[in-house]
Amino acid sequence: MSREVSERAARVAPASRGSAPDAPIPNLVEQRIRFEPDGSVTAFSGKIEFGQGIRTAFAQIVAEELRLDPERVRMVMGDTAQVPFDRGTFGSRSIAQDGDALRKAAAYAREQLLRRASEKLGVARERLTIADGAVRDGGVRDGSRGLTYAALAADPPLAGEVPDDVPLTPASEHRVLGRPRARVEARDIVTGRATYVADVRLDGMLHGKRLQPPVRGARLRSLDDAAARAMPGVRVVRDGDFAGVVAERAAQAQAALDALEADWTSPNGDDQQTVVIPMREDDGVDAALASAAHVVEASYVLPYISNAPIGPSAAVADVRADEATIYAGTQRPFGLRTEIASALGLAEERVRVVPRMPSGTYGRNSVGDASFEAAMLSRLAKRPVLVQWTREEEFTYAPARPAAVLDAKVGVGADGSLVAWRYDEHTNAHGYGFAVDPRVAPFTSGRNAIPPYRFGKGRITLYIEPTPVRTASFRSLAAAENVFAIESLLDELAFAARTDPLTFRLRHIDDPRLRRVVEAVAERATLGERSSAGLGKGLACTIYHGTYCAQVAEVVIAANGTPRLTRFWCAVDPGLVVNPDGVRNQIEGGIQQSASWTLLEELGQRDGRITTTGWDTYPIATFRDAPEEIDVHVMGDEAKPSTGVGEPGTVPVAAAIANAIFAACGARVRELPIGAERVRRARPNG
Amino acid sequence: MKYRLRVNGGTRDVDVPRGTQLLEVLRDDLGLTGARYGCGRGQCGACFVLADSGRGPRAVASCLMAVDQAATVEITTVEGLAHDSELHPVQEAFAAGDAMQCGYCTSGMVISAVALLASSPKPSDAEIRDALAPNLCRCGVYTRAIRAVKRAAG
Numbered sequence: 001m002s003r004e005v006s007e008r009a010a011r012v013a014p015a016s017r018g019s020a021p022d023a024p025i026p027n028l029v030e031q032r033i034r035f036e037p038d039g040s041v042t043a044f045s046g047k048i049e050f051g052q053g054i055r056t057a058f059a060q061i062v063a064e065e066l067r068l069d070p071e072r073v074r075m076v077m078g079d080t081a082q083v084p085f086d087r088g089t090f091g092s093r094s095i096a097q098d099g100d101a102l103r104k105a106a107a108y109a110r111e112q113l114l115r116r117a118s119e120k121l122g123v124a125r126e127r128l129t130i131a132d133g134a135v136r137d138g139g140v141r142d143g144s145r146g147l148t149y150a151a152l153a154a155d156p157p158l159a160g161e162v163p164d165d166v167p168l169t170p171a172s173e174h175r176v177l178g179r180p181r182a183r184v185e186a187r188d189i190v191t192g193r194a195t196y197v198a199d200v201r202l203d204g205m206l207h208g209k210r211l212q213p214p215v216r217g218a219r220l221r222s223l224d225d226a227a228a229r230a231m232p233g234v235r236v237v238r239d240g241d242f243a244g245v246v247a248e249r250a251a252q253a254q255a256a257l258d259a260l261e262a263d264w265t266s267p268n269g270d271d272q273q274t275v276v277i278p279m280r281e282d283d284g285v286d287a288a289l290a291s292a293a294h295v296v297e298a299s300y301v302l303p304y305i306s307n308a309p310i311g312p313s314a315a316v317a318d319v320r321a322d323e324a325t326i327y328a329g330t331q332r333p334f335g336l337r338t339e340i341a342s343a344l345g346l347a348e349e350r351v352r353v354v355p356r357m358p359s360g361t362y363g364r365n366s367v368g369d370a371s372f373e374a375a376m377l378s379r380l381a382k383r384p385v386l387v388q389w390t391r392e393e394e395f396t397y398a399p400a401r402p403a404a405v406l407d408a409k410v411g412v413g414a415d416g417s418l419v420a421w422r423y424d425e426h427t428n429a430h431g432y433g434f435a436v437d438p439r440v441a442p443f444t445s446g447r448n449a450i451p452p453y454r455f456g457k458g459r460i461t462l463y464i465e466p467t468p469v470r471t472a473s474f475r476s477l478a479a480a481e482n483v484f485a486i487e488s489l490l491d492e493l494a495f496a497a498r499t500d501p502l503t504f505r506l507r508h509i510d511d512p513r514l515r516r517v518v519e520a521v522a523e524r525a526t527l528g529e530r531s532s533a534g535l536g537k538g539l540a541c542t543i544y545h546g547t548y549c550a551q552v553a554e555v556v557i558a559a560n561g562t563p564r565l566t567r568f569w570c571a572v573d574p575g576l577v578v579n580p581d582g583v584r585n586q587i588e589g590g591i592q593q594s595a596s597w598t599l600l601e602e603l604g605q606r607d608g609r610i611t612t613t614g615w616d617t618y619p620i621a622t623f624r625d626a627p628e629e630i631d632v633h634v635m636g637d638e639a640k641p642s643t644g645v646g647e648p649g650t651v652p653v654a655a656a657i658a659n660a661i662f663a664a665c666g667a668r669v670r671e672l673p674i675g676a677e678r679v680r681r682a683r684p685n686g
Numbered sequence: 687m688k689y690r691l692r693v694n695g696g697t698r699d700v701d702v703p704r705g706t707q708l709l710e711v712l713r714d715d716l717g718l719t720g721a722r723y724g725c726g727r728g729q730c731g732a733c734f735v736l737a738d739s740g741r742g743p744r745a746v747a748s749c750l751m752a753v754d755q756a757a758t759v760e761i762t763t764v765e766g767l768a769h770d771s772e773l774h775p776v777q778e779a780f781a782a783g784d785a786m787q788c789g790y791c792t793s794g795m796v797i798s799a800v801a802l803l804a805s806s807p808k809p810s811d812a813e814i815r816d817a818l819a820p821n822l823c824r825c826g827v828y829t830r831a832i833r834a835v836k837r838a839a840g
Binding site (some may be wrong): 050051052055182183185186187188191192193194195196198199201229248250251308309310311312326357358360361362388390392580581585586588589590591592596614615616620621622623624625626627628629630 | 722832
């Protein structure tokens with residue numbers, strides 16, 4: 001009996017806050033597309049741009065369906081006063097979901113404009129042409145009978161639900177989709193004009209700092225604020241366990257914060273228990289293992305790591321008696337609005353969340369710490385307040401990626417088939433602030449725990465264990481952890497079965513799209529060719545939320561065991577490609593960041609208290625560590641829906657590197673990060 | 687305390703406490719938010735500006751430079767690199783090569799690259815890596831940024 005959890009089952013899952021999480025959101029054309037008098041179009045999305053390039057991609061999508069130059073499309077994103085409801089920007093779902101909704105809305109608007117023009121002009125639909133902001137009678141040579149989009153859309157205002165079967169522009173006619181396009185924000189970024197959250201300046205704005213509790217849930221027993229109050233330009237504010245300072249200048253606020261003497265009581269230890277979630281439970285797994293020709297049993301270990309954004313958390317809040325505006329770096333503007341409204345005792349409609357570019361935060365902005373603090377401080381101080389966390393606060397108080405221990409026992413039959421697959425995933429919650437929901441967890445903490453290979457009997461179990469460390473969302477959630485284990489394991493199985501890693505994988509892959517990217521990357525990287533001593537290449541692959549991604553890492557091992565990533569290849573199939581250079585940039589960046597997790601990163605902690613304070617104690621990859629080349633081969637499939645690329649590139653990297661290290665020197669390292677010492681200890685001759 | 691600063695080709699007068707970080711002065715007193723706060727310890731490069739004491743521009747961490755010292759040098763921030771609508775070749779190359787994602791670290795990278803090209807017009811890959819190593823990028827655009835600097839060098 002097989003008991004695999006289905007996507008449908010997980011969707012039932014609304015243990016969190018707010019309205020039913022996965023109720024369908026209506027796609028109304030009037031909430032999506034606005035035709036401006038100057039011929040341009042404004043389009044609206046609840047998604048957030050934080051470096052993934054979706055503002056550019058969305059503009060391309062709308063421009064294609066409305067026959068416009070992308071320059072003529074302006075995207076409004078995430079402002080809760082302007083955009084339709086959205087659950088959040090995560091899971092590499094923006095292009096797949098909101099890109100699709102925008103595309104259909106734009107196509108529907110185009111069809112309506114054509115229908116209206118046909119009626120007004122008394123000309124058959126087939127004779128009309130639509131381009132560059134006007135509908136024209138194609139039979140009239142001078143084009144004088146053109147009607148503008150804005151005029152056609154105005155009376156009566158274009159409105160209504162977008163039908164799902166609206167005709168989309170076929171790939172053969174695409175003029176914008178699939179063409180590389182530079183980022184809309186590029187010029188503002190290189191000139192320093194781009195406005196990030198911490199750049200928002202309001203009249204009368206103060207700088208604020210919250211007095212952070214030493215651990216979550218600690219109670220403020222007493223506060224000695226005499227020294228802080230004596231400082232010029234400083235006010236101390238407090239509401240129960242929430243205390244902080246506001247000041248005219250940032251340095252004054254920091255000095256006043258440092259002068260506060262607080263006495264905290266420790267929270268009662270909570271009695272959280274391990275949640276055990278079977279993800280697949282076949283009968284006869286142990287018997288199948290007993291019958292296997294080769295069995296590989298191994299444990300893979302990953303430490304806590306930090307999202308480590310270059311810009312620490314920031315927010316600006318302007319809270320008045322009966323309304324509030326929050327300038328935030330957030331992935332969930334509507335979720336944040338609910339939380340802020342609740343904290344301030346305001347109706348949701350009285351709170352406006354206006355997202356501003358944050359620094360890239362890779363999942364960290366699912367939790368709105370700085371926004372909450374700025375809102376509380378602004379309410380207490382009755383002035384707009386900017387909160388800017390320090391680097392040390394960001395390491396100390398931000399949530400971390402959960403740790404993981406992945407225990408696997410897999411058997412290969414005499415015929416080379418994978419006869420049994422046992423896999424225990426031990427990790428922590430990949431979300432913050434609500435109880436673990438067993439219906440959702442397989443898709444968060446258990447993401448990509450089920451391998452994309454054909455196997456016989458399986459038992460795959462997820463154990464979500466309590467931890468004193470604050471853990472939350474991190475780029476790709478558990479996928480990068482699971483795929484490190486699974487793809488390392490595939491190489492270990494191939495070695496046990498005396499087969500090369502490529503042939504071994506292909507033997508167990510049924511999905512033709514996965515096979516295509518694996519074969520392509522192996523060819524581009526000339527995998528399997530003999531290489532020089534101390535140099536090795538390693539293969540790994542994944543299917544992540546519908547995107548197919550295969551990678552080869554090349555490493556060189558120094559005499560002292562230090563691994564250096566020298567080159568990297570990736571073949572990716574994200575379905576219909578919107579912006580090929582945008583895809584390449586995301587995948588390259590994902591590889592570079594994930595290589596840093598793999599080779600360098602570990603968050604220091606003792607009993608849940610983070611001991612890492614700065615970049616000196618949390619080194620990440622620098623320019624000197626960058627590989628000479630990252631070759632990204634975008635092999636889209638225009639017949640397939642577009643899927644995301646923000647996360648998939650990060651997912652196979654750790655295993656590709658670990659497999660390359662094994663190929664280079666015979667060291668099988670199963671614990672991250674992989675530094676010189678771990679390589680030396682695992683190397684056959686030290 | 688009153689200070690007269692030379693910033694982006696002009697002079698600016700500020701009245702701030704002695705010892706105030708240049709970064710705070712730029713962002714909160716002069717409205718120049720292109721230099722960004724990243725760590726306050728000179729470990730990440732997000733706040734870099736050019737400082738010229740007469741021997742050519744150097745990339746410095748404005749979070750570690752007090753206003754008192756800043757008043758003795760010529761400061762150029764990322765906002766001061768373009769002339770009218772014409773971007774500096776380094777800015778042009780970063781934009782054209784899409785050598786950015788979130789862009790938070792881009793100001794600092796551009797500053798380091800401009801300083802490098804001022805002293806070494808045709809840098810090797812290794813020189814570029816060394817010169818930009820103080821600039822951390824979490825999104826991972828290093829290989830693109832190296833290409834952009836080479837492109838700017840012509």
